[in-house]
Amino acid sequence: MQLFYNPALTETTEHFLFPKEESKHIVKVLRKQTGDIMHITNGRGWLFTAEITIPNLKSCEAVIIGKELKPQPNYNLHLAVAPTKMNDRYEWFLEKATEIGIQSITPIICDHSERKVIKAERFEKILQSAMKQSLSCYLPSLHPAESFKSFVGKQQHGDLFIAHCEETDKKSLKNEIQTKTDITVLIGPEGDFSTSEIKLAIENGFKPVALGNTRLRTETAAIVACHSVAFSNEI
DSSP states (O other): OOEEEOTTOOTTOOEEEOOHHHHHIIIIISOOOTTOEEEEEOSBSEEEEEEEEEOOSSSOEEEEEEEEEOOOOSSEEEEEEOOOSSHHHHHHHHHHHHHHOOSEEEEEEOTTOSOOOOOHHHHHHHHHHHHHHTTOSBOOEEOOOEEHHHHHHSOOOSEEEEEOOSSSOOEEHHHHOOSSSEEEEEEOOTTOOOHHHHHHHHHTTOEEEEOOSSOOOHHHHHHHHHHHHHHHHHO
16 A cells, blocks of 8 residues: 555545645656546555545546544654764654654754754654654654753653763663653763753753663664654554
């Protein structure tokens, strides 16, 4: 099954037009014709089955012939991850986390961050592409980048964790995960969180955790945290 994304669709939509770029791809590349069936999600859980009525290169028209609301995951994972020095590493994290299962992502700017500007529009496209590739009907929320201090100072819900590399008393994340709940995990930049950031996070209710016995890159640590939470909720 090939999945398309159209955020404008709702459960009451009866027919719609694909945008020009997708229309060209559907008609010219995929060679879809009148009567062919398509699958589309709006990124909010709905899976629509549509039938092409007018295979126009500039504005392909389709009618909805079926719809299904997919169940939401029984947990809510929010990863706050510092941007990596190399953009492609962060983009890799976004793609793989979407495939594994994540609900929210916030880029956080830390004391040791070498990159302080992100490309939100490009990141959004990567999330959309990964959602379609993995046949998920839920698009993760990408929040605006903000400072570490600002993020940890906000009122948070559920279980809060900060994964860092300092030699202090830490629990293993896999042993701390509670299923069917809200979870927020902080992942630092190359060079880790500063000592003052770790202290501030703990003062705001974040529990220090380890992700294993080896030192992980930022994007690897984020994926390990993501998979640990997803896997725990599948058992």
